[in-house]
Amino acid sequence: MYPELGQIALILALLLAVLLSVVPLVGSVTGRDQLLAFARPLSAGLFVFVALAFGLLTHAFVTDDFSVAYVANNSNSMLPWYYKFSAVWGGHEGSLLLWVLMLVGWTLAVAIFSRRLPSVMVSQVLSVLGMVTVGFLLFTIMTSNPFDRTLPNVPADGADLNPLLQDFGLIVHPPMLYMGYVGFSVAFAFAIAALINGKLDAAWARWSRPWTTVAWAFLSLGIALGSWWAYYELGWGGWWFWDPVENASLLPWLSGTALMHSLAVTEKRGVFKSWTVLLAIVTFALSLLGTFLVRSGVLTSVHAFASDPDRGTFLLALLAITIVSSLTLYAFRAPVVHVRSRYGSLSREIFLLMNNVLLVAATLLVLVGTLYPLVLDYLDMGRLSIGEPFFNLTFSPLGIAAGLLLGAGIFSRWKKTDGGWLGRKLLWPLAVSMIGTSAVLVGYGTFEPWAFGGLFSAMWITVATFWDLWEKSGSRKGRLHGLRRQSRSYYGMVFGHLGLAITMAGATVASNYGIERDVRMSPGDTAMVGDYRVAFAEIGNRRGQNFTAEYGRFEVYDSDGGLISTLYPEKRRYMVQRNTMTEAGIDGGLFRDIFVAIGERVSDDAWAIRLQYKPLVRWLWLGALFMAAGGFLAISDRRYRIRDKVAENGKAKAPNAGGERGADPVGAAS
Amino acid sequence: MKRLLLFTPLILAVVLGVVLFAGIGKDPNKLESALIGKPVPEFLLTDLHNESRELTREVFEGHVSLLNVWGTWCPACRDEHGDLVWLAEEKGVRIVGLNYKDNRDDALVWLDRLGDPYQVSIYDPRGSLGFDLGVYGAPETYVIDAEGIVRYRHVGVVNEKVWKQDIKPIVDRFREKI
Numbered sequence: 007m008y009p010e011l012g013q014i015a016l017i018l019a020l021l022l023a024v025l026l027s028v029v030p031l032v033g034s035v036t037g038r039d040q041l042l043a044f045a046r047p048l049s050a051g052l053f054v055f056v057a058l059a060f061g062l063l064t065h066a067f068v069t070d071d072f073s074v075a076y077v078a079n080n081s082n083s084m085l086p087w088y089y090k091f092s093a094v095w096g097g098h099e100g101s102l103l104l105w106v107l108m109l110v111g112w113t114l115a116v117a118i119f120s121r122r123l124p125s126v127m128v129s130q131v132l133s134v135l136g137m138v139t140v141g142f143l144l145f146t147i148m149t150s151n152p153f154d155r156t157l158p159n160v161p162a163d164g165a166d167l168n169p170l171l172q173d174f175g176l177i178v179h180p181p182m183l184y185m186g187y188v189g190f191s192v193a194f195a196f197a198i199a200a201l202i203n204g205k206l207d208a209a210w211a212r213w214s215r216p217w218t219t220v221a222w223a224f225l226s227l228g229i230a231l232g233s234w235w236a237y238y239e240l241g242w243g244g245w246w247f248w249d250p251v252e253n254a255s256l257l258p259w260l261s262g263t264a265l266m267h268s269l270a271v272t273e274k275r276g277v278f279k280s281w282t283v284l285l286a287i288v289t290f291a292l293s294l295l296g297t298f299l300v301r302s303g304v305l306t307s308v309h310a311f312a313s314d315p316d317r318g319t320f321l322l323a324l325l326a327i328t329i330v331s332s333l334t335l336y337a338f339r340a341p342v343v344h345v346r347s348r349y350g351s352l353s354r355e356i357f358l359l360m361n362n363v364l365l366v367a368a369t370l371l372v373l374v375g376t377l378y379p380l381v382l383d384y385l386d387m388g389r390l391s392i393g394e395p396f397f398n399l400t401f402s403p404l405g406i407a408a409g410l411l412l413g414a415g416i417f418s419r420w421k422k423t424d425g426g427w428l429g430r431k432l433l434w435p436l437a438v439s440m441i442g443t444s445a446v447l448v449g450y451g452t453f454e455p456w457a458f459g460g461l462f463s464a465m466w467i468t469v470a471t472f473w474d475l476w477e478k479s480g481s482r483k484g485r486l487h488g489l490r491r492q493s494r495s496y497y498g499m500v501f502g503h504l505g506l507a508i509t510m511a512g513a514t515v516a517s518n519y520g521i522e523r524d525v526r527m528s529p530g531d532t533a534m535v536g537d538y539r540v541a542f543a544e545i546g547n548r549r550g551q552n553f554t555a556e557y558g559r560f561e562v563y564d565s566d567g568g569l570i571s572t573l574y575p576e577k578r579r580y581m582v583q584r585n586t587m588t589e590a591g592i593d594g595g596l597f598r599d600i601f602v603a604i605g606e607r608v609s610d611d612a613w614a615i616r617l618q619y620k621p622l623v624r625w626l627w628l629g630a631l632f633m634a635a636g637g638f639l640a641i642s643d644r645r646y647r648i649r650d651k652v653a654e655n656g657k658a659k660a661p662n663a664g665g666e667r668g669a670d671p672v673g674a675a676s
Numbered sequence: 677m678k679r680l681l682l683f684t685p686l687i688l689a690v691v692l693g694v695v696l697f698a699g700i701g702k703d704p705n706k707l708e709s710a711l712i713g714k715p716v717p718e719f720l721l722t723d724l725h726n727e728s729r730e731l732t733r734e735v736f737e738g739h740v741s742l743l744n745v746w747g748t749w750c751p752a753c754r755d756e757h758g759d760l761v762w763l764a765e766e767k768g769v770r771i772v773g774l775n776y777k778d779n780r781d782d783a784l785v786w787l788d789r790l791g792d793p794y795q796v797s798i799y800d801p802r803g804s805l806g807f808d809l810g811v812y813g814a815p816e817t818y819v820i821d822a823e824g825i826v827r828y829r830h831v832g833v834v835n836e837k838v839w840k841q842d843i844k845p846i847v848d849r850f851r852e853k854i
Contacts, residue, residue, distance in 0.1 A: 333686035
C-alpha cells in the first residue's frame with residue numbers, strides 16, 4: 007500500500023505545482039494581492055508532498071519491498087543498510103525524484119528566506135520555480151515512475167545495486183551535485199521574474215547573488231566528490247576523464263562562475279545587465295542540458311542511465327519549452343545596451359568582463375567538445391569522439407590565462423585604474439611568483455612548459471590574493487584588528503581564489519609529474535615507483551557482506567628503506583550481479599599519493615599490478631573545498647544577516663545601511 | 677537593430693535543439709555485426725540439458741530462429757526472460773539459447789524456475805561461439821534464417837516493443853522465403 011501512497015503524493019504534488027505556477031502569476035499580472043499570498047503556502051505544501059513521496063520510496067528500499075520494480079532493480083536483501091538509503095538515488099527514477107526534491111527544497115528556501123523582498127517579485131519567482139517543478143514532476147510520473155509495481159510476479163530478491171555505486175562517495179556525490187544543478191534554477195527564476203517585470207536593477211542582482219553563490223558552492227563540492235570517487239573507485243587512478251557526464255557538470259559550473267562575477271558587477275555598478283540575465287538563463291539551461299545528456303542515452307558514458315527514447319524526447323521537449331520561452335522573453339524584454347562609457351579600459355569592470363569572456367569561451371569549448379560527436383553523427387560523418395587530447399590542449403591555456411587575469415584584476419579598481427600604478431603594483435607579486443614557481447620546478451627536477459604555465463598562474467593568484475589581503479588589513483590598531491575588519495564576503499573571495507589556485511597547482515603537478523607503472527608481480531617481488539619501493543608481500547581472500555575479495559598486501563618503503571605504509575588493494579566479486587570491482591590501495595598524503603591496484607591475473611602466481619605516484623593530487627579536491635567554503639563564507643556576510651534583523655524588528659531602516667562598507671565579495675571598492 | 681542581436685541566443689539554442697533531437701533514439705552503442713549476411717560460425721558444443729549430445733550449425737537449418745545469448749550472471753537477461761517465454765509460447769517463435777560463460781547447474785536451475793523458452797540450448801562455458809559471433813555483452817539476440825545465415829543483431833533486452841519494431845519484420849521476411 008505504501009508505494010501507492012507515494013504515487014498519490016506525487017500526483018498531489020503535481021497539482022500543487024500547477025497551482026503554484028498559475029495562481030501567484032495571475033495575481034501579479036492582475037494586481038490581485040490576495041492571490042500573491044498563495045505562493046508561500048503552496049511552496050510549503052509542494053515540498054511536503056514531494057518529501058513524503060521520497061520518504062515512501064526510501065521506506066520501500068529499507069523494507070526490501072521488491073514488488074516495487076525500481077527497488078527490485080536497484081537493491082538486494084544482502085545490501086548493507088546504508089547503501090539501501092543511497093540506492094534510492096542509485097538509478098534513473100529515484101535520482102530524478104531526488105532532483106525534484108532538491109528543486110522543491112530550493113523553492114521552499116526561497117519562500118522562507120525572501121520575506122524582505124517585494125511580494126510581487128517573490129510570488130513571480132516562486133511561480134517560475136513552480137513551472138519548472140511541473141515539468142519535472144510530469145516527466146517523473148509519465149515516463150519514470152519509481153513506484154511502478156512488478157505485481158503479480160514479485161521477484162524473490164532484487165538485482166542489487168550496481169557495485170560501482172556501493173561506496174561512500176556515491177552516497178554524497180549525487181545530492182551535492184543536484185543541489186548545485188537545481189540551485190541555479192533560483193537564479194534563473196529571479197532572472198525570468200525580472201524580465202517579466204522589466205526591472206533589471208541592482209536590487210535584482212543583489213537578491214540573486216547569494217542564491218547563485220550557494221548553488222555554485224554545492225556544485226563545486228559535487229564535482230570534486232565525483233572526481234575523488236572516480237580516482238579511488240574506478241580503479242585506475244584518473245581524476246578527470248572529460249567524459250560527457252563530467253562535462254555536463256562542468257558546463258553549468260563554468261557559466262555559473264561567470265554569472266557569479268557578472269552579478270557582482272551588475273550589483274555594484276549597474277552595468278552588463280543584459281549579459282548577466284543571459285548568463286542566468288544559460289547556466290540553468292546548461293544544468294538541464296546535463297540532465298538531458300545523462301538520461302536520454304544520446305551519448306555513451308560510464309554514468310549514462312539506461313537509454314530510452316521516450317524519456318529523451320520528453321526531456322528534450324521540456325528543455326526546448328524552458329529555453330525557447332525564456333530566450334524569447336529575453337529577446338523582447340532585455341534592455342538594449344546604450345553605449346555610454348562609464349568605465350575606463352583598465353577598470354575592474356573590464357577585468358571582470360574579460361574573466362567572463364574566458365569563462366564563456368571555456369564553456370563553449372567544453373560544450374563543443376562534448377556535442378561534437380552528436381553533430382558529426384547528425385551530418386552523417388560517422389561516430390567518433392574527440393577525447394582527452396583536445397580538451398587538455400585547449401582548456402589548459404584558457405585556465406592559465408584566467409589565472410593571470412585574476413591576479414591582476416584583484417588590484418584593479420572600479421571605474422578607472424591608472425595603468426602605470428597597476429603596473430608598479432604588480433611588479434613585486436610578479437617577481438615573487440616567478441621565483442616561487444622556479445623553486446618548485448627545481449624541486450620536481452624537470453622543466454615542462456605547461457607545468458611552468460600552470461604553476462606560475464596558481465602562484466600568481468596566491469601571491470596577489472595575499473598581497474591584497476596584507477594591504478587591506480593594514481591598520482593603526484594592529485594587524486589582527488585589520489584582518490578582523492575585513493568582511494566575510496571579502497574572505498569568501500579570498501578563499502574562492504585560493505581554492506582555484508590550489509586546484510590548478512594540483513592539476514598541473516599531478517598530470518605533469520605523476521608516475522604510472524604497469525608491472526607484472528608475484529608475491530615476494532618488489533618494484534620501484536618514483537623514489538618509493540613497493541613490495542608485494544602476499545595475496546589472500548576475504549569475505550564481505552555481499553562480496554568475496556582477493557586482496558594483496560603491499561608494503562611501501564621510502565628511499566631510506568623505512569616502511570611508510572601497508573596497502574591492501576582488492577579485487578571484489580559481488581555475489582548478486584557477479585561482476586568484479588577493483589578497490590585500489592592508496593596511501594594518501596598532502597604532498598603525494600601512492601596508489602596500488604590489482605589487475606588481471608596473468609599466470610598462476612603473477613598479477614598485473616598498477617603502481618602510481620601522484621604528487622599533489624589531493625590539492626585538486628582540497629581546492630574545491632576552499633572554493634565551496636568561500637561561497638558559504640560570502641553568503642554568511644553581515645549584510646545578508648543584518649537585513650534579516652532589520653526585517654524582524656520591523657524597523658524602517660534603509661536596507662543597506664548596515665554593512666555596505668567593505669562588504670563586497672569582489673573586493674572592497676578601495 | 678540591437679534588439680535583433682538579442683535573438684542570437686534563441687537561434688543558437690534552436691539549432692542545437694535540432695541536432696539533439698536527431699540524436700535521440702539512435703543508440704550510441706549500436707554496433708553493426710560484421711557477420712550480417714554471413715553464416716553462423718562453425719562450432720561444436722554440448723547441449724545444456726544433455727552433456728553427451730553435441731550440437732553444430734545444423735541446429736539452425738530449416739527454420740528461422742532467434743539466437744539468444746544469455747547467462748545467469750546477467751541481470752538484464754532476467755528482465756527479458758519473461759518476454760522470451762512469451763515469444764516462444766504465444767508467438768511460436770523458435771528460439772535457440774546460447775548459455776554464455778556460465779555454469780551448467782545454475783543455468784538449469786534458472787530455466788527450471790523461470791521457464792524454458794529455448795527449443796535448443798547450446799552450452800558455451802568458455803564463450804568460444806560467443807567470441808566468434810563477436811558478442812559484446814549479454815543479452816544479445818540474432819536473427820538466423822533457415823540457411824543458418826545471420827540476418828540481424830540486437831544488443832540489449834528484447835521486449836515486446838523491440839520484437840514488434842525491429843525483430844518481427846525481419847523474421848517475417850525470411851519466413852516467407854521458406
